[in-house]
Amino acid sequence: GESVGLHLPTLSVQEGDNSIINCAYSNSASDYFIWYKQESGKGPQFIIDIRSNMDKRQGQRVTVLLNKTVKHLSLQIAATQPGDSAVYFCAGSSDTGRRALTFGSGTRLQVQP
């Protein structure tokens, strides 16, 4: 099955710094990954996704890197803002279970003003 986990439960950064949140996965058949942001009392909000035929994808202030060799992905947030404070989840799926996302345990990002 799919197993997706995170390295750190809490990350504290200064406003304006760049943030890096890491995620490891165990299923080598995983071919789709997605990052969500969840604020307190809200549902997960899509940030960015990436397929296994790519190793990097950029969005607005965010970049996802995928290293299939070591089964690792990361979310980079540039110029972190107080509004970025939330819990960040990575999730993955394999083609055979395309619609079954397995979530990692989550990292809480705290942005200090």
Added chain:
Amino acid sequence: DTEVTQTPKHLVMGMTNKKSLKCEQHMGHRAMYWYKQKAKKPPELMFVYSYEKLSINESVPSRFSPECPNSSLLNLHLHALQPEDSALYLCASSGPGNDEQFFGPGTRLTVL
């Protein structure tokens, strides 16, 4: 309309009650999902409906009964729940040809 809506926002029920959670989307998505999220934990998949048919049931107890009346609506019927079923219940949807799942705000369920 680019959102998933869920009602009610909060629900408190006794162990002998019967209640239903509702989810709605008007994005033309043909896959809809129920997830359960305990405090400080990630969402866990419960059910997946694809084209109004149940395609995945993650060994969820029968006291949770999903229903997909049409392509825009997804219900979760609750009966004889236990206090440990208290959680945030999230609904999501995704479109054909696009794996990105859009989540609703969730229903906060408390079972007394």
